[in-house]
Amino acid sequence: xxxxxxxxxxxxxxxxxxxxxxxxxxxxxxxxxxxxxxxxxxxxxxxxxxxxxxxxxxxxxxxxxxxxxxxxxxxxxxxxxxxxxxxxxxxxxxxxxxxxxxxxxxxxxxxxxxxxxxxxxxxxxxxxxxxxxxxxxxxxxxxxxxxxxxxxxxxxxxxxxxxxxxxxxxxxxxxxxxxxxxxxxxxxxxxxxxxxxxxxxxxxxxxxxxxxxxxxxxxxxxxxxxxxxxxxxxxxxxxxxxxxxxxxxxxxxxxxxxxxxxxxxxxxxxxxxxxxxxxxxxxxxxxxxxxxxxxxxxxxxxxxxxxxxxxxxxxxxxxxxxxxxxxxxx
Amino acid sequence: xxxxxxxxxxxxxxxxxxxxxxxxxxxxxxxxxxxxxxxxxxxxxxxxxxxxxxxxxxxxxxxxxxxxxxxxxxxxxxxxxxxxxxxxxxxxxxxxxxxxxxxxxxxxxxxxxxxxxxxxxxxxxxxxxxxxxxxxxxxxxxxxxxxxxxxxxxxxxxxxxxxxxxxxxxxxxxxxxxxxxxxxxxxxxxxxxx
Numbered sequence: 434x435x436x437x438x439x440x441x442x443x444x445x446x447x448x449x450x451x452x453x454x455x456x457x458x459x460x461x462x463x464x465x466x467x468x469x470x471x472x473x474x475x476x477x478x479x480x481x482x483x484x485x486x487x488x489x490x491x492x493x494x495x496x497x498x499x500x501x502x503x504x505x506x507x508x509x510x511x512x513x514x515x516x517x518x519x520x521x522x523x524x525x526x527x528x529x530x531x532x533x534x535x536x537x538x539x540x541x542x543x544x545x546x547x548x549x550x551x552x553x554x555x556x557x558x559x560x561x562x563x564x565x566x567x568x569x570x571x572x573x574x575x576x577x578x579x580x581x582x583x584x585x586x587x588x589x590x591x592x593x594x595x596x597x598x599x600x601x602x603x604x605x606x607x608x609x610x611x612x613x614x615x616x617x618x619x620x621x622x623x624x625x626x627x628x629x630x631x632x633x634x635x636x637x638x639x640x641x642x643x644x645x646x647x648x649x650x651x652x653x654x655x656x657x658x659x660x661x662x663x664x665x666x667x668x669x670x671x672x673x674x675x676x677x678x679x680x681x682x683x684x685x686x687x688x689x690x691x692x693x694x695x696x697x698x699x700x701x702x703x704x705x706x707x708x709x710x711x712x713x714x715x716x717x718x719x720x721x722x723x724x725x726x727x728x729x730x731x732x733x734x735x736x737x738x739x740x741x742x743x744x745x746x747x748x749x750x751x752x753x754x755x756x757x758x759x760x761x762x763x
Numbered sequence: 764x765x766x767x768x769x770x771x772x773x774x775x776x777x778x779x780x781x782x783x784x785x786x787x788x789x790x791x792x793x794x795x796x797x798x799x800x801x802x803x804x805x806x807x808x809x810x811x812x813x814x815x816x817x818x819x820x821x822x823x824x825x826x827x828x829x830x831x832x833x834x835x836x837x838x839x840x841x842x843x844x845x846x847x848x849x850x851x852x853x854x855x856x857x858x859x860x861x862x863x864x865x866x867x868x869x870x871x872x873x874x875x876x877x878x879x880x881x882x883x884x885x886x887x888x889x890x891x892x893x894x895x896x897x898x899x900x901x902x903x904x905x906x907x908x909x910x911x912x913x914x915x916x917x918x919x920x921x922x923x924x925x926x927x928x929x930x931x932x933x934x935x936x937x938x939x940x941x942x943x944x945x946x947x948x949x950x951x952x953x954x955x956x957x
Contacts, residue, residue: 527827527830544796544797548867550865551829551831552866554864606925609923609924612803613801613804614801719918719927719928722915724869729902730904736929737929763931
C-alpha cells in the first residue's frame with residue numbers, strides 16, 4: 434500500500450501540467466521547477482493519538498469529512514480524497530502516510546495549524562503530506578460556531594487547500610482594534626489569517642479558492658471552459674517581484690488574486706469565468722510576507738496601489754496577455 | 764473604461780501550457796493559518812527581541828526521520844528585549860538534505876550574513892521559538908537608494924481601523940523606527956510590572 438501511495442503521489446512536472454501557476458506550491462525537482470499536484474485520489478488517515486480539549490475523535494473526523502467534501506464539491510475541478518480510517522500515528526511521524534491530527538504545540542503560539550510535506554527531490558515523489566492542528570489552541574465543532582474556539586472545519590478547509598497544492602491568498606482585509614489585529618473580511622479560505630473565534634466564514638470556499646483549485650485540477654473533459662489574465666507588473670521599467678494582482682469580475686463578481694512571481698514581474702491569474710475584469714495591483718505591505726513567499730528578499734512592497742487603465746477581458750478557454758501595469762513608488 | 768482591444772477573446776491569447784508557464788512555478792507559497800499579531804503584541808509576548816545576523820545554517824535530518832530541519836545560529840548585533848548571550852540558536856523546520864526536502868511553507872529561508880529582527884520565546888525541550896510562527900521574523904534589508912536599514916514591519920497598534928495596502932504609512936520602515944517602537948513597548952511592560 435505504501436508503495437502505491439508513493440507512486441500515486443508523484444509530483445507533476447509543470448511542463449506537462451495545464452494551467453497557470455500563480456498560487457501554487459512550487460518545488461525544484463532535479464533542477465526543474467514543478468508544481469505540487471496530485472494526479473489521482475489523495476489518501477489520508479485521521480490521527481486519534483491526541484485530541485484537543487472538548488473535541489472527540491468522531492468530532493474531528495466529521496469536521497474533516499465536511500471540509501474534504503467542500504473541496505470535492507467544486508464542480509469545475511476533479512478532486513478525490515480517500516479516507517483510510519483512524520491511525521494511532523501522529524502527523525509528525527515519518528510514516529509515508531498523509532496524516533491529519535492534533536498535536537499539542539504550545540510553542541507554536543498563535544498558530545492554529547500547519548501543513549508540511551516531505552518530498553524526494555530526485556524522483557519527485559511526495560513521501561507524505563501532513564496536517565498538524567495545534568491542540569494547545571481552543572477549538573469548536575459547534576454547528577453554529579462558538580466564541581470559545583476556532584472553527585475546526587474552517588481551519589481544516591484551509592489546510593486541505595494547502596495539501597491540494599494551493600498557497601496563501603492575499604484576498605482579505607484586516608483591521609487594528611485596540612492592541613490587536615483581526616480579520617474582518619476575506620475573499621478566500623486560503624487567506625493566512627484566521628477568522629476570530631465563533632466565525633463560520635471560513636467554511637465557505639470563495640471565488641479565489643475555486644479559481645485556484647479549478648486551475649490546478651481541471652477535469653480531463655467536460656469541465657467549464659475557464660479563462661485567465663496575464664501580464665507584467667513593472668516599476669521604473671523593471672519587473673516587480675511579489676506584487677499582488679487582483680481581478681474583479683464585473684459581471685461574475687469574482688475576486689481572484691495572483692502574484693507577480695519573478696524578476697520580470699510576470700503574473701498569471703487562471704480559473705476565471707470568461708468576461709470583463711478590473712485589475713488592481715497592490716503591495717503586500719500589511720503583514721507577514723514570509724507567509725506568501727519562501728524567498729522574500731526580492732519582494733517589492735514599496736509602491737502605490739495601481740489599476741490597469743482598461744477593462745481586461747478573460748477569454749473562454751484561454752489567457753489574455755499583456756495586461757501590464759506600471760506602478761510607482763509611494 | 765474602454766475595453767482593451769488586444770484583450771478581447773481570440774486575440775493575444777496564450778496557450779495554457781508551455782514554456783512561459785514553465786518559468787512561472789513560484790517557490791512554494793505558504794501553509795499555516797495564524798492568529799495575527801501586531802508589532803506591539805510581538806514585542807510584548809517575546810522574551811527576547813534581537814537584531815541579529817545569520818552566522819551559520821546547519822541543515823540536518825531530525826533524529827530518526829527523513830524530515831529535514833535547520834539549526835540556525837545568529838550573532839546578536841543588538842538586544843532589544845532580554846539579555847541574550849552573543850549567539851542565539853533557533854531550529855527551523857524545512858530544508859533539503861540529500862534526496863529529501865521538507866517543506867513547511869511559511870518558514871523562512873535564510874543564508875549566512877543576512878540581518879533579521881527576531882521575536883523569541885524559550886520553551887522547555889524545544890529551545891527558542893519564533894513568536895507567532897513566522898510573524899516573529901522580520902528580514903532587514905538595506906534600502907538601495909538611501910543605504911538605510913529597513914524592515915517590512917507588522918502592523919502596529921494604536922491606529923484603529925482597516926489596514927490599507929499601499930497607504931503612505933505602510934511599506935518598509937527604517938529599522939531604527941521599529942527598534943524605537945519595540946523599546947517603548949518593553950519600557951511600558953517593565954513599568955507595568957512595577
